[in-house]
Amino acid sequence: PISDEELVGKILRSLPKRFDIKVTAIEEAHDLSSLNLDELIGSLQTYEIGLNRRNEKKDKNLAFASKSGADEQIESEGEESLAESMAMLGRQFNKLMKKVDQRPKS
Known part of the structure; x- marks a missing residue:
């Protein structure tokens, strides 16, 4: 066995x-x-x-x-909008950092 x-x-x-x-x-x-x-x-x-x-x-x-073509287009537009928002946020952050660097140090 x-x-x-x-x-x-x-x-x-x-x-x-x-x-x-x-x-x-x-x-x-x-x-x-x-x-x-x-x-x-x-x-x-x-x-x-x-x-x-x-x-x-x-x-x-x-x-x-x-998905249909329209759904994909909406999604693509949403991604572009997100990318633009992220770029604008980055620019605003850079401006803020420059202002912080220019402040007199105490």
């Missing part, structure tokens, strides 16, 4: 690429010789459920992310 340690090793090696991060975490966090097969399977199932949920959210976000 194959020991749990051998089964754990075989399962970890046979997982698809999307589990690489989880496999590394398991190998670093657990002593594989004492890792129970049921614990491993439970951990992998939990990770897979999380992956599926993130993928579903990503798909929903992609549906909302598509």
Whole structure:
């Protein structure tokens, strides 16, 4: 019969690429010789459920992310306005610093 340690090793090696991060975490966090097969399977199932949920959210976000040309133009104008405001703030700050430097020192 194959020991749990051998089964754990075989399962970890046979997982698809999307589990690489989880496999590394398991190998670093657990002593594989004492890792129970049921614990491993439970951990992998939990990770897979999380992956599926993130993928579903990503798909929903992609549906909302598509913008019309008008939306992009408004956003671009907003960015330009922000850049102009930042430039004006910088100029005002420089003027203030010059005035502070010109004040007589006591």
